[in-house]
Amino acid sequence: MNIETLPTLTHIDGPTAVVVDVTPDVARIWLRNNTHNRKLRDRAVADYARDMAAGHWNLNGEAIKFATDGTVLDGQHRLRAVIEADTTVQMLVVVGLDPAAQETMDTGRKRTTGDVMGLRGEASAHTLAAILRRVWAWKHGDYRFTGNYAATNRECAQLLAEHPEIRRSTEIAVRTRNAFPHVPQSILGVAHHLFSAIAVDEATWFFQRIADGAELPIGHPVLALRARVTSERLDSVRMPESRHMAYLVRTWNAVRERRSLDRLVHPPNSSMPMPK
Template sequence: MTTAPVRSIRPADDPFTHPKLVAVPAVTEVKADFVVITPDVARDMLRRNTHNRPIRQARVNGWARVMAAGGWHNNGEAIKVAIDGTILDGQHRLHAVVKSGATVTILVVSNLPMETQSTMDGGAKRNPGDVFALRNEQNSTMLGSVTRKVWLWEQGDKRFSAKEAPTTPELYALVDKYPGLRRSADIAVRVYHNFRPIPPSIVGAAHHLCSRIAPDDAAWFYEALGTGAELALRHPILTLRNRVMTDKDNQRAVSDGLHMAQVLTAWNALRAGKTSLAVIKVPLEADGKVHQVIEPK
């Protein structure tokens, strides 16, 4: 950005003050307009997307789902364009318009100097817990983590590989669809206070799945999982507790997907009438290598 010559500025209300010398920048005229962006408009803009970070496809997919469902809201976040038309910020939203086929209205700020890109998009991205804190939800951090796991499960990602990520509207919609997720987050916190080898987000997500099938059984199961009280030798819950504690003591790496499979294996055993379970044996897929998560029955 160029700088104009230094000139003297004297405060109008105090003519006796010695003047201060300040540099007055030559300001480029920045333009801001709400623009109706169709897929064709987005494609045209993206032809100038030559100076940007790599595309995060999960983010594109998330916004595309929202746009396709008609859930896009003009939130004031701008697509930023340089003086020469280069896209400085907003490529993911433009790609989402193309992918979804939707037409949306977005604020576009243009005529920006190229060097302004270095200060863009530097704020911390809101995590799911932040999202629910904005709605004044109790246990917002845990509710966010549990809801994210349930969203992944419903997308078919039952190993929680997190190749996709839910958007804020999708997180809100899932809690509105399943208000019991708040209870599941509360259960996750309670279990974690007493028993920590299983990640609390897994406990909450598993409780959600189980309570949709048998709420009373789920309430007892997760209370017993947390306390371990009055469980007979080889009781499925005690066997589960022993398994995860052994894994932790041996510093064995256990994925979230396997933790979920272990919890649901114990749950399914009890639901099938088994009161004794020697080991938590998770069924394997055909290749014999990847653990398979069992659906609650």
């Protein structure tokens, strides 16, 4: 069967499935028949392309689907990603579908990184996933966690394989949040991971003091942090994650530099400080 003409076969009696090595050239040919589909989402294409280029795209049973007249019903983002990644990807292809079947495609809930971590048996799976996504964003220069350049499930799994210590950061984040519920767990976990890479023992002490505030003298930066985030929460101020992160970094840097800090401030338009 010629893979270039595969989707245009209209004489097939009912749907037929076949596994195909989809090359960029084949993807281009098939996309000529992408005449009745939803708007292409560039971010989804970019996410898929990164996984494909990294060799993280597996044959998983999800199919490129064609109607009886050859129209692409499902799979335009994957086909475009093959072109963007400039690589060949093995895919399941289904032809001979009723065009009306398109209305019921992609209606299920997408499997999240938290779901994947849960299936792997990871503790605090959804918190771990949130921390992984933000650590990945930070490493790629998204210091404000805008989500404009987000990690895929496979990229998060790869990050965890390369940095298994993030599991410990997740544990510390959950424990700290339980004791002091004014900073998001995901941001606590990112900060612990970054600070531990600089000075692990100091990071351990730092997060213990965020949790309990014990035995800290007046003017200590951790007291300023606790007072600031508590005050803003009591005032029902909706704080972006980036401000929480900036507060943590400024406090950490002040502790490392042995500076007193009576009041913690981070102007809204300020750049993100880097931990030292």
